[in-house]
Amino acid sequence: MEYKQLSILHLSDIHMIDGENYIFNKKRALIDAIKNEISDKYLFIIITGDLANTGKFLEYDKLHNFLEDLEENILGYYKKIKIEYIFVPGNHDCDFSDEEYNDVRDLIISNVLSNKTIQKDTFVASCTKVQNNYFEFLNKYKSKNHIVEKISNKLFTKYSYEILNHKISFNCYNSAWMSKRKENQSEIIFPLLNINQEEILNDDSKLKISLLHHPLHWLEHNNLRDFKNFLNTSSTIIFSGHEHSSTGNINKNIYANSTVEFIEGGNLQNNSNENESIFNLVNFNLDTNEHDLLNFKWENTYYTKKEYIGLKIDNVPSNIFILNPSYKESIEKLYIKLNHPRKDNILLEDLFIFQDLELINLNKKNTKFSYKNISSNKLISDDKIGLNIIYGEDNCGKSSLINILQLKLSEKSKKIPIVIKCENISSNMYEKNRLEKMIQRSFEKQYVINQRILNLYQQQDKDKFVLILDDFHLIKANEEFRAKIIENLLKLNYENILIFANKNFRYEATSETEISMHLNEFNHFQIKELGHELREDLIIKWIKLGQEYEIKNDELRKLKREKADHVDHTIGFNIIPSYPLYIITLLQAMELNDNTLEKSSYGHYYNFLILQHITNNSNNGVSEQKDINTIFAFSSALAFDMFSNERREYSIEELNDFNGKYIKNKKLTLKFEPIEKVISTKLLIEIEENIFKFNHKYVYYYFVAYYFAQNIDNNDIVDIIKKMSKQLYKSEFGNILMFILHLSVKEHIIEMILDEASKRFNSTQEFRFDKEEIKKINSLVKNSTTKLFDRHIEESRKEELKSKEKELEIKKKNHLHQEEDYKFDDDEEGGKLTFFKELNHSFKLIEAMGEITKNYSGVLEGNTKYHLIKSCYSLGLKCIKEFILLFEEKHEQLIEQIQELIISRGLITNEKIGEATSKIVFSLASAIALDIVKKISKSVGTQDLKIIYKEILDSDIDNIAYQIINEAINLSFIGGLNKNKLIILHENFKNNGNNLTDLTLKKLVIDYFYKFDVSIDKKSSICSKLEIDIEKTRNKFLEK
Template sequence: MGSLSIIHLSDIHIKNSDDTILKRYEEISKACVSCVKDKSTLVIVVSGDIAYSGECEQYKLATKFFENIKQYIENEKNIKVEVVISPGNHDCDFSENSSVRDILINNINPTDIDQEYVNNVIAKQKHFYDFVLQYYDDMNNRICWEKEISIDNNDVLFVSVNSAWMSELHEQPGKLVIPQSFLPVIDLNDYEAVIYVCHHPLNWLNPDYKTPFIDHLRNNADIVLFGHEHYKDNYIQTGKTYELINYHGKELQNSKSSESGFSIIAFDDDFKSYNVKDYEWVENRIYNRINDNDRVFERNKAIRSVYSVNESLLDYIDDIGINVKHFAKENIVLSDLFIWPDLIKSDYKNEKSGSVRISDNYFKELCENKLSIIVGESTSGKTTLSKQLFRSELNAGRCCILAYGQNFTTSTENAIIKTIEETYKKQYSGDYLEEFRQLPRKNKTLIIDNFDSIQNNNNRRSKVIDCVSNQFDTVVILMASSFAITTLLKSEVINSSDELYYYEIKPFGNKKRKDFISKWYKLNNVSDTEKTIDEKIEQAKGIVNNFLGNGASFIPAYPIILTGILQNKDAFSQSIHVSKYGYLYESLINQSLASIAEYETNSGLYNLDTEILSGVAYEILHRKRTAITKEDIGSYSKKLCEEKILSNVHVEQFIDRMQRAKVLIEEFSNGDGYKFKYPYFFYYFAAKYIANHLNDEQVQNLMEHMSSTLHNETYGNVVTFVCHFNSDQSVIDNVMINAYEKLDNFEEFDYSKDNPIFCEIKDAVKHFIPQKISSNENVESNKDAELKQMDKMGMNDGEVSKGEDYIDDTISEEDKNFAEIVAALKTIEVLGQILQNYPADISGQNKIKIIDEMHRLGMRSVNAIIETMKYLKDDLINFVYESSVKNKSNISREEIENRIRTLINVIVVGMARSMIHQVARSLSSELLLPAVEKTYENDDSISTQLLMTDLKLNCLKDKVNYDEIKQLRDKLDKGNELFAKGIVDSIVGRYLNYNECDFKLRSKFCNLCGFAERPMFASVSENLINS
């Protein structure tokens, strides 16, 4: 349960029911409750002298005392309370003389102490053991006993030492012995902390025999809690091979004075630090906090070896590297969110061998290679991957060094080795340097991040590779670009190998994005139900996909980008200036610009730079180029400064700032100077300029042109971005006018049986109706399988399209139909964005017009696709037949015609089905549902009914109405509308296979559509229906 806290009590000396301390249990409990976290574990640790004279009645009072504290705390907070106790000299009952015991103690020989000897001596502690057994499962060892406590999979070991087993009524320092044979064997690595509890400080032990016990503590304990001397103290004992934290507890009750005190030690969740609060009694009032100190928790040095990494490096390894605001966890660490990225593996020496995408288990492969090169740009998560590889190597039991290219400043072998050894000393310990030197190569791994930051004077990079390859069995280097590999080719290690594998870090595809989003919403989420979490994951997937471009790919799906989307998604507050997506893009861009230090001292510079970026982006768009020269940037910035009456901008400094922020990059391919690093920067700033200058005639003309040329990817995306910034009626009018004109020579596709096309395609609809329906338990695996298939096909896989050097908006006559269809689909998307971004800005009547035209345009698009496929059919048959003859295949032309016809029929049905979903997805907002229903209230066409069914079932999902769907399907069945009925079954089948729902509802749908159910699900469903 969360973190661990310890209340250290000592020397309670309970004598009788009149004891003052018994009445103060509530004050002690209140102090605990005030500083201990909810949902945590509290251990009451008593370092001896529970009783005053070891009597049975005194322990009955002690039991009640501890129970009162425990109950009070558990009633006030959700806290698990445990008890750990060791005895003190006052826990011996000396009421009866024991001459045999005295003889045994006075003639002790530590090497001959056995169980019989111990049993005779500890008889004075009989009542103590009767009392303490209630808190332990096993106490066969009466000298040392253990209690292991688990806190969220972190195990902590408490070891109680019976230093009072041979105490006497009037004991003197230097007489006690802890027999070595009774001390436990402990592996420090099994625990987050090992805490010993011992009543007597070490000066009370016999000096001739205390060394084995002291060595035992130094080798096994992180913290030792003492009592007995009634003096509060703490200190750290440090030696070359150990580091031991010691705490001496204040007495809780003293018969000779009113002094009373205790301490509370609270660890953080990760056992990296702890806080100590000391309390003292203020007479007749309260336990007052007198000290409050935070300290770093350093494990005992004894746990360390040549393989032991220091804590500061582990903190760095788990540092996520950016400030992340999460809804349920305050301090996010790398391991909370890390997902292994996909890599593209290529052989630099054998380009003809091609490349392969690897997703899983490549850690083993990288570690088996003598040399592996990983390539990834600055935002790809390259450094994060190096950290995770380092952690994995540690977990595999290897000594791993994480070095950085900038540290290799000279080329001599001695200097390179010295750099490695200095890194080892910083990351591990100088105490084990010689052991590190002598470790076998097979036990050592070297990871060098930012390898391309090594200056390549005198072929230094090749020399580093050759030198370290002699020292380490596995070397992994990470660099920003594969172009830098050419600088390594002088390496003897590389030249002597037949292969040179390099691995390119890829953006997260569909499956990895889903895994990342799932981690985000499941992390520390104790307030939401599983159903709610799944709904949030699905909603976030949709937002992320739209944000990345939904296939347009204008921003890479790297983890840092996804983190920015998710943490800002819920922070969005609607404004009159931008939509939710506009806000998210702006947040991400601000994150990039935040790296510019000059903005901290000159806040106005940020405003000026973003205005220049907007103007530069517009100039690029207006000139139909994708890059711009330094001179043109200077010309625009000068014009802006004159217009705004500002000091001139130093163009070199502006470009330097934008390159440091990774907004602009140098472009050499077409002679121009600079371009935006990612398309979304360009779209964002161009759209922002347009949105702010809609009254400008030139801008209006460009918007009209772009709205009529949405088949062009750049124009389509810029218009979409404009919709994120502005709901101006002129923007809507431009898109709507062109929507009316798009494919106006085509009729709307008719889903009824009267459509003659159905004579050809009626059998193809079966390919879209699932043969079997999964149970709820298989829904997630179905989703994952679909996402993996999309990744395999390169659909919306997180990659950024490279783009062209020029914006070509011309269309050849033969491409005109395709361009019109692409423009129609983009128009539907843009209109959907307008409706979803600004539902309150658009009048009800205009909403109805837009929704109606989106539907009509979608239906015209289907007919346009069918006509286009007719033209393609003969060309495709001829092409396949000619290829068949050339390859001497024995396939007849007739068979080829049949296969091509079947393929085209499947494509046509697929488009008819997917267009329904395309329009439905564009209207997928609960706020829009009333307008959609109003639009179609008097429209009983089949396409409209299919659209409404898909919208409610597969887009909004919580609007499922079985009776409506049954009524529609019965109507179609009665009218012999077999094709439309097949589309309904396809819509229902998709819902069932990709969404969890009530068992009875699932079974009713299966019976309605005639779906076969999976065997186990079928039997469950049958029982439910019968009941």
């Protein structure tokens, strides 16, 4: 650098001892290394901790002598240079010689670790006593005259200078205030509330240099995030030490459009290795904001130099509008009660996922968003947020999104997000001046305030503000005044408005109403449930929490798949809302052991969900177990009453009437009315005026099933279950039966289900995958060819999740056009079902028998499990047989119809029509067979029942279908790939021309490769033997 106005000599980890110090022998070499590099005007010698080795006075005396000699030699070269010293203490600057006091100090530190925000001044004073010699040493240097006393204390010291008309500040953080002899990562707290954050952040210095001993990852997890954000906002460059390694990097804050440079110092002196010595020199041109970083390392007899020239970082834009620390802390919290196996005091951001928003099409020609679905993250990534209204159900994540938006937007120096609680707005507050006062009051509650800040607030352009209106539907005003509020906010020229409201308000806001006219310029969004990809993102956050640096990738992959499968199974389709709250509650339930033998694991999950819901929505009065029992008993009786009356909604009069009869029949004297408690805990919700229903399907299903399970020995109840078991093609009955099985399983229920399974497709034989059964289908192709796409296991997982997303969207679209059917079809109870009703019925029975077998594998007798699994095989294979018969018996008609379709659409040339038609029919038949095989294996597959699978296989050793199902089950689990067995089966199918069966086997193997890690050699070898083509990128695949 041609024009060096200022130099910083960065030393660290000197570990000076009261004895021989190797660094004295290197002093001459150090001076030679820097004498021609430093500025001749200003030199700051900074030491980022561990000045001494044990914090003793004599060690500091030695260091003082060393620095005096260093200064004297530098002045010999540059007579007019001004030298200043800036220090921060390290863990070695603590004198731990007083053992009795150390015990007291350790108790204080334990208290500090449990209260991670503000600390008592007495605690800080007690903990920093071990640094008394260090603080005494500071008094030897004239730099103490530059300390800004009003904001400095034992935790933080600020030095302020003016150099060549540029203000420069050094912010020194005492990260070693609670150091111990044996330090562990994540056990240091820096209490930001004990320092004057506002003054630090409002500093308008040209160069803001932060010093601390410990790199940030030594801080406790939650504290690290806050402290890092604070440093990034208040620093230009951050110097640290401690780890004896010299590194440097520049971090860019995308939101604040600024950069911060981190420089970590190596150890100047290693008392165990005299050949180790490292230090840094940074030269600044304050006019151009450029600097050079020089790193020096000892090599035998001199210091070698590495140069990093022409570095330039932006000045950190001072965000003068800072969230009030106590308010910030309140919105950072996770508002639900949560127990995590590895972490206490979980913050919102630990488990937050940006949900997708669905753009509601109001036939507006000009809309800001061109995609139907966007991530809510876009609301903070766009510079101009614009006008938006966002609708959502209760517990959908609105409050969490609002809090995250304010936290993230407040990090952007150009934006001032203000949350307005609409429940506090009344009809007399619609006028413009009153709205402005209300906005300012909200600002004053949420931000650090003084007269200067208020003056600046009032001078800001309106495009700097982001108004976040929470619970707009709760405004205490009619439609006319609500409309006036929107109208006047727009007249006040606010350009960035985010309105949050419940889903019922959507109809008012999008119909032909007065308020909809004023909302015409707004983008309307609905908060979506988490799809499979975002669910997995949340699951990954849960798993990694508290073990971010320890968990290995293969273990993470295994756990996330297991938990995702459990979550998907529990949620079902439209049974439990797939919002973050419900996913997190399920993840919590999975971590807890439930000792209730009569409930399955899924019964435990549903029970836990409901208990958590009651707890989260109870202000008081539901703390005792007997109260919980009363709520459960009452709710189950009410749900059964609705079921019996074929109703899903009751008026408040009907509910009160039921409540009175219930109390009278039970002869109860209660401290609360059951119906009031069920409504207050939101198990029942009001869907329109004085009309109530259970809040979610899973709650209704659970309580109906709970009633059945509690009265399972009652003959009338058994008759109803038997009636339901004959109509499982109705989703209502199928779901209730599954819930009954989750809560209890009795022998007569099992017999009932087995009997019903035997009646489905009772005239159809099981499909055996024999070539004689599928002659026409096998003749369509010469051999079974398929491909394995060359991709990483994570990419395969993403493809799998995307495929599930598409299936889910199709299901939802089809569901929109279906009416709920929860009435018994008496005419079909004993009659013949249509093909698709019988198929759906069969699939539900397979699922039910699988649930019983897997969830009660340790309880049921071996013979019972054998019959249940054998019935699953049998019924599934009968379903395949029905389809195969259609393909074989209607073969010619099917070929003809597909050919006509191809010709009518002009998809391919005439000479290729025959080949294409054959491939389509073959692919369709093989896809159906594969899908049902996987349905069987998924229903019954568990590693606990291998003995049963083998017994069934051995009972008919030549049954190819049993062999295929057995392989499908094996390939569902890691380690289930038996190379030799697969090769034998393939060779057999291939030699017999059994193409459909061979393709089914290959597809199962390919699915395994996509799910689990397999070595390159093994994968390539199996693909070669089974004649599975690796997509054209085979060479690339083999080279990985």
